[in-house]
Amino acid sequence: MKGEREIKKLAEEFVACKDIIMAVGDENRLHLMIEMMQMGNCSGVRVGDITEKTHLSRPAVSHHLQILKAAGILSVRKEGTKNYYYFNSDLTSMKRLIRALQMAVDIASELPDRSEMQGQNAEFAAAIE
Template sequence: MNQESGHHEAIQLFRKSTPIFQALGDTYRQDIIMVLSEHDSLSVNEITERSTLSRPAISHHLKILREVGLVSVEKKGTTRFYSLQLEDGVTTLKKLLDKVEETCF
């Protein structure tokens, strides 16, 4: 593989990773991820109990985390339960790091 195609692949991976970086860049979302990491799944109310944020704010942050694929939601009755879904995001970031290391060092 030539250097130019390696750089192109790195740029593509950067672009794919940008939404993940943006989601992870917020300290409240980092806190939500850490709370969820301690449980199989939690409702918005349960996350709110463990946070200083309001329920609407928690819902907003969960929506962003869901949109980038870091959190999944399952509806049970009238309650939605949220859980971490990090595999795809971590895989994307690992590919980016590998490509940057391969291309830039």
């Protein structure tokens, strides 16, 4: 079974992934990302384009885009006064989250099977009655 050191490291990884977890954990931002993917414009989309596809106001879309950008999910390209948002090809924050989730799976896979323990607890409870 994994020791305290591995579990502490996992906690540190999740803290480091806080921004991306919060960014993708919001239903509106998730919807916004899906809409951006479905638009299929690799060169980027503008706030107005996203506003037309979602139930969100222009200021709300801008707010959510800034959070996704701060989390490393999106980047912005400026052309004059126009901003085009696109998915960040670096993916550093996504890769870190995937590593943290894989670490959690690895730790969880070494834990005792809780369903077996529940059966043992039921047998124990029946034996002492």
